[in-house]
Amino acid sequence: MSALPETPGTDAAVVVPETPRRRFLRRFTGPWANRFALLVLVLWFVAAVAAPWLAPHDPLVQDIDARRLAPFSDGHLLGTDTLGRDTFSRLLYGARVAGMAALISVGVGLAGGVVPALLAGLLRGWWDAVFSRIADALLSFPPLLLALAIVGVMGPNLTNAMLAIGIVFVPRFYRVVRAATLSVREETFIEASRSIGTPTHWILRKHVLPNVLSPLAVQISLAFGFAILAESSLSFLGLGVQPPDPSWGSMLSEGRAAWFYTPWPVIVPTVTVVLTVLACNVTGDGLSDSVGREKGRA
Amino acid sequence: MSTGVVARRTASMLGRRLLALIPLLAIVSLATFSLVFLIPGDPAHRIAGEGASEAQIEAVRSDLGLDQPAYQQFATFIGNLAQGDLGTSYTFRTPVWDMISARLPITVSLTLVAMVIALLIGIPTGVLAARRAGRWQDRVVTVGSTLGLATPNFVLGLLLTLVIGVKFQWLPATGYAEMSEGFGLWLKHLLLPGFALGIVAAAEIARQLRASLADVLRQDYVRTAVAKGMLPRSVVWKHGLKNALMPVVTVVGIQTGYLLGGTAVVETIFGIQGLGDFAVRAVMSGDLPAIQGMVVFAVLITVTASLLVDLTYGYLNPRGESQ
Numbered sequence: 001m002s003a004l005p006e007t008p009g010t011d012a013a014v015v016v017p018e019t020p021r022r023r024f025l026r027r028f029t030g031p032w033a034n035r036f037a038l039l040v041l042v043l044w045f046v047a048a049v050a051a052p053w054l055a056p057h058d059p060l061v062q063d064i065d066a067r068r069l070a071p072f073s074d075g076h077l078l079g080t081d082t083l084g085r086d087t088f089s090r091l092l093y094g095a096r097v098a099g100m101a102a103l104i105s106v107g108v109g110l111a112g113g114v115v116p117a118l119l120a121g122l123l124r125g126w127w128d129a130v131f132s133r134i135a136d137a138l139l140s141f142p143p144l145l146l147a148l149a150i151v152g153v154m155g156p157n158l159t160n161a162m163l164a165i166g167i168v169f170v171p172r173f174y175r176v177v178r179a180a181t182l183s184v185r186e187e188t189f190i191e192a193s194r195s196i197g198t199p200t201h202w203i204l205r206k207h208v209l210p211n212v213l214s215p216l217a218v219q220i221s222l223a224f225g226f227a228i229l230a231e232s233s234l235s236f237l238g239l240g241v242q243p244p245d246p247s248w249g250s251m252l253s254e255g256r257a258a259w260f261y262t263p264w265p266v267i268v269p270t271v272t273v274v275l276t277v278l279a280c281n282v283t284g285d286g287l288s289d290s291v292g293r294e295k296g297r298a
Numbered sequence: 299m300s301t302g303v304v305a306r307r308t309a310s311m312l313g314r315r316l317l318a319l320i321p322l323l324a325i326v327s328l329a330t331f332s333l334v335f336l337i338p339g340d341p342a343h344r345i346a347g348e349g350a351s352e353a354q355i356e357a358v359r360s361d362l363g364l365d366q367p368a369y370q371q372f373a374t375f376i377g378n379l380a381q382g383d384l385g386t387s388y389t390f391r392t393p394v395w396d397m398i399s400a401r402l403p404i405t406v407s408l409t410l411v412a413m414v415i416a417l418l419i420g421i422p423t424g425v426l427a428a429r430r431a432g433r434w435q436d437r438v439v440t441v442g443s444t445l446g447l448a449t450p451n452f453v454l455g456l457l458l459t460l461v462i463g464v465k466f467q468w469l470p471a472t473g474y475a476e477m478s479e480g481f482g483l484w485l486k487h488l489l490l491p492g493f494a495l496g497i498v499a500a501a502e503i504a505r506q507l508r509a510s511l512a513d514v515l516r517q518d519y520v521r522t523a524v525a526k527g528m529l530p531r532s533v534v535w536k537h538g539l540k541n542a543l544m545p546v547v548t549v550v551g552i553q554t555g556y557l558l559g560g561t562a563v564v565e566t567i568f569g570i571q572g573l574g575d576f577a578v579r580a581v582m583s584g585d586l587p588a589i590q591g592m593v594v595f596a597v598l599i600t601v602t603a604s605l606l607v608d609l610t611y612g613y614l615n616p617r618g619e620s621q
Contacts, residue, residue, distance in 0.1 A: 149589050
């Protein structure tokens with residue numbers, strides 16, 4: 001067939017369809033706040049992973065000759081605290097603690113919440129009734145108080161604090177995944193797949209899980225924010241990281257007595273905690289705006 | 299619709315909600331009871347505390363019935379709970395319920411002040427952002443509420459007490475005054491902790507109100523009201539706000555639970571001896587009856603708050619079912 005001459009005017013109407021991945025990236029990286037949040041998260045990740053190599057000093061070593069130094073003095077980028085410990089190094093190791101807390105608690109939450117939710121959403125009936133009642137009951141515990149209670153009985157240390165925060169996440173992940181599963185299961189392609197006898201676990205893995213991922217991703221990034229908040233609160237109260245190990249929360253509680261003479265060991269973790277939680281929340285909001293169908297913002 | 303129908307519908311909704319509470323409270327009490335199994339090693343040893351003698355540990359064991367089979371322990375726990383007996387705290391050597399009721403007024407005062415501050419900040423800023431949607435006022439409110447949501451209670455509390463309390467001494471840095479010592483003195487002591495506690499709720503309220511009000515203001519009946527010459531201000535407050543208030547009520551209900559958890563941190567910073575401080579002390583010493591009592595009490599408060607929220611829905615939205 002000979003090539004037809006192109007009709008003028010049609011090439012403008014031919015629009016190459018945007019792949020979902022590209023559309024998501026375009027929408028997510030559009031607002032400057034999202035890009036800023038990503039930058040903060042990357043910095044946090046690098047600090048957490050590479051703390052032992054990046055830290056110029058041992059975060060626990062006390063140097064009596066270098067106490068209460070101001071930032072940029074004598075090899076101490078962010079100064080030192082009242083015991084002469086390097087604030088920058090402690091901050092980096094604190095990033096590590098916060099990162100571990102976020103990863104492990106979210107892992108516990110996912111492990112406990114996702115499978116029951118998929119079962120409840122797909123099979124309904126008794127599964128749904130039982131799991132949903134349990135989730136409702138867990139949701140009626142005030143989150144921080146539930147974490148406190150679990151740490152209280154298991155004993156105050158970082159591992160228990162992370163587990164406790166993870167248990168707080170279980171009913172929240174359950175809810176999101178169950179709701180998403182319920183809406184997916186009504187789709188025709190699931191019905192079609194069932195009608196040809198596809199086993200349930202296959203439907204779950206191949207059809208339901210991919211559709212549940214985007215609301216779950218939103219929830220996970222918000223959970224990261226709450227995990228940092230909870231970990232630093234527990235460590236601030238002395239129920240998470242135990243001294244002398246550094247955490248952003250414990251740095252604040254250790255620094256507050258000497259705040260008038262040495263404000264930096266308080267200011268530095270304050271700014272860091274707020275920025276990191278902010279970045280998690282902004283990423284969560286950005287994700288929820290960027291997935292799914294296009295809709296105008298109010 | 300007549301008020302009679304609304305009242306009847308509300309009553310039946312309330313009945314269903316109360317019925318649903320039975321399995322919920324059963325699971326909550328089972329979960330709370332099960333905390334004992336999370337104690338690593340010998341529970342009696344942990345509860346009796348460091349350096350307790352063998353006799354003291356044995357006393358704890360028989361006292362709490364830890365030597366009995368689990369189902370019997372649970373039956374005793376439920377039985378006591380039903381009679382309002384929350385057990386006796388080991389650190390304070392006082393019945394847990396007495397501790398809670400003595401400290402309750404303090405924490406209620408604190409959460410009340412926090413919630414009032416949250417509403418006083420959240421509602422006007424939310425309305426402003428919705429009316430000026432897309433303009434700079436909206437941006438400022440959005441950035442402000444995002445920051446508010448990201449600031450942990452203890453960070454804000456610490457900064458407030460150090461800067462305003464200690465440095466400038468405008469307000470008391472720590473402590474609490476009974477209302478009987480004077481309303482002004484009471485309020486003065488609660489302003490800083492109330493602010494530290496309430497700012498997250500304020501941010502959440504502003505965000506939700508902005509979203510729902512901006513939505514309502516685009517509805518046809520709002521355009522009609524403006525077209526017939528109603529002042530924009532009264533359109534917003536009369537037509538807009540009443541219809542946009544439901545998400546705010548939800549937030550207030552949910553935040554009550556968060557505030558209760560937040561008091562643990564804020565009361566510690568400000569040296570206020572309320573329920574939060576009690577919870578932290580109980581947790582520090584592994585005082586199981588006190589921890590369990592606090593948890594049960596907190597759940598009762600949250601459940602009551604969410605019931606009240608549902609009742610408010612019936613008032614705000616007489617046409618519809620509650621969500």
